[in-house]
Amino acid sequence: MRVGLRGLTTRGRSFLAAAMAAAISAGILGEKDLLRVAVLLAVLPLLAALYVGRSRYKLACHRSLEPHRVPVGSTARVVLRLQNMSRLPTGTLLLEDRLPYALGSRPRVVLERLGAHQASSVAYTVRADVRGRYEVGPLVVRMTDPFGLCELSRAFPGTDGLTVVPQVVALPAVRLPGEYAGSGESRARSVAVHGEDDAATREYRRGDDLRRVHWKSTARTGELMVRREEQPWESRATVLLDTRAYGHQGDGPAASFEWAVSAAASITVHLRQAGYKLRLVTGAGADVDAAEGTGDGLLLDQLAEVRLDQRVEITTLVQHVRQRADGGLIIGLFGSLSTAEAQLLAGLRANGATCICFLLDSSAWLNLPTPARAEADQAHDTAALALLQSGWRVIGVDHGGRLPALWPQAGRGSQGFALRAAMAETVAGGVR
Numbered sequence: 001m002r003v004g005l006r007g008l009t010t011r012g013r014s015f016l017a018a019a020m021a022a023a024i025s026a027g028i029l030g031e032k033d034l035l036r037v038a039v040l041l042a043v044l045p046l047l048a049a050l051y052v053g054r055s056r057y058k059l060a061c062h063r064s065l066e067p068h069r070v071p072v073g074s075t076a077r078v079v080l081r082l083q084n085m086s087r088l089p090t091g092t093l094l095l096e097d098r099l100p101y102a103l104g105s106r107p108r109v110v111l112e113r114l115g116a117h118q119a120s121s122v123a124y125t126v127r128a129d130v131r132g133r134y135e136v137g138p139l140v141v142r143m144t145d146p147f148g149l150c151e152l153s154r155a156f157p158g159t160d161g162l163t164v165v166p167q168v169v170a171l172p173a174v175r176l177p178g179e180y181a182g183s184g185e186s187r188a189r190s191v192a193v194h195g196e197d198d199a200a201t202r203e204y205r206r207g208d209d210l211r212r213v214h215w216k217s218t219a220r221t222g223e224l225m226v227r228r229e230e231q232p233w234e235s236r237a238t239v240l241l242d243t244r245a246y247g248h249q250g251d252g253p254a255a256s257f258e259w260a261v262s263a264a265a266s267i268t269v270h271l272r273q274a275g276y277k278l279r280l281v282t283g284a285g286a287d288v289d290a291a292e293g294t295g296d297g298l299l300l301d302q303l304a305e306v307r308l309d310q311r312v313e314i315t316t317l318v319q320h321v322r323q324r325a326d327g328g329l330i331i332g333l334f335g336s337l338s339t340a341e342a343q344l345l346a347g348l349r350a351n352g353a354t355c356i357c358f359l360l361d362s363s364a365w366l367n368l369p370t371p372a373r374a375e376a377d378q379a380h381d382t383a384a385l386a387l388l389q390s391g392w393r394v395i396g397v398d399h400g401g402r403l404p405a406l407w408p409q410a411g412r413g414s415q416g417f418a419l420r421a422a423m424a425e426t427v428a429g430g431v432r
Contacts, residue, residue, distance in 0.1 A: 007152040044149060061080065098137060176410060213225070235277065283316055334358070342386035
């Protein structure tokens with residue numbers, strides 16, 4: 001009973017207040033009819049509190065998300081299944097699922113009645129325009145009487161995770177420079193190095209199949225040699241995401257950093273579909289190798305949570321990449337750079353790595369006056385020239401630039417070198 005009294009709603013408390021006022025008035029005026037009204041007004045909320053407080057329902061709840069991972073701007077469907085495990089029917093139930101602010105307002109659903117061992121399902125949709133990981137739940141069930149005089153809440157502690165990943169756009173097929181920089185012992189590589197008649201061999205090891213013995217090499221070396229098992233060619237690529245807070249501008253989903261994150265997601269997915277062994281490095285310290293089966297999901301989950309960091313510098317990015325430098329293709333997505341920072345990136349050209357840079361002019365995400373705009377453009381061109389001179393291929397990105405339209409510039413071959421030379425002469429003339 002005490003639990004029910006604590007759950008009296010504003011309407012129930014108003015009934016009790018009205019009953020008290022009517023009783024006092026009946027005593028002063030000596031009106032018995034008014035006293036009967038006071039008793040009726042007092043009994044109704046008390047009966048409601050007794051009814052709700054004694055309703056010990058056994059409820060089971062199951063929540064499912066469809067799907068658990070969605071891109072920015074898409075919707076996910078949440079299905080709630082509530083089952084009455086007791087033999088008594090329930091009263092009116094109000095379901096409220098708690099959601100973070102980024103997923104919208106809390107959904108509220110009314111279930112009129114659940115019979116004994118009866119189950120019912122309700123569904124609602126959520127939409128997120130900001131990437132990240134969000135918890136959906138816990139579910140709060142409010143039980144009330146038919147008149148709305150008393151209400152009690154019970155919560156289910158279980159929650160489910162929803163991951164909002166960056167938007168991935170389809171990119172055109174482009175022959176990239178450095179796509180043959182990798183590892184493996186495929187037939188193409190063996191033939192190119194040794195020739196058709198000179199197979200790649202190694203010393204015989206106990207347990208090797210004798211049918212793999214290469215007698216010509218055995219006769220030449222005087223030791224038993226066997227043919228090596230051919231391994232598939234493995235093209236490697238590293239995607240480098242700049243997370244320097246001072247290198248990006250803008251707020252919310254339209255910020256320059258969000259463009260870079262979406263571009264990183266699109267490039268990683270595209271390269272994995274092209275057969276690359278992929279590595280993702282961010283300035284925040286993340287260093288992820290994509291596995292065969294769950295690679296896309298692992299990379300997208302990492303990009304869903306990446307944030308700008310005030311402590312990150314270009315030297316930090318270079319160190320993270322060079323900790324495990326294995327050649328191949330390096331694609332960097334950088335915000336605004338100074339000339340000194342651009343020169344530091346020349347260290348990634350070691351081991352003959354092919355480096356491609358998408359250089360964002362993040363000042364274009366701001367509404368600058370004309371003199372400041374000209375100064376920012378000059379700084380951007382100077383940084384691009386420094387990268388070009390150090391051997392990087394540079395693709396400039398302005399506000400509103402679309403990655404599918406920019407992507408072909410990453411693989412122009414000799415045309416790309418001509419474009420780099422022309423751009424370097426233009427920038428050098430502007431700097432003078």
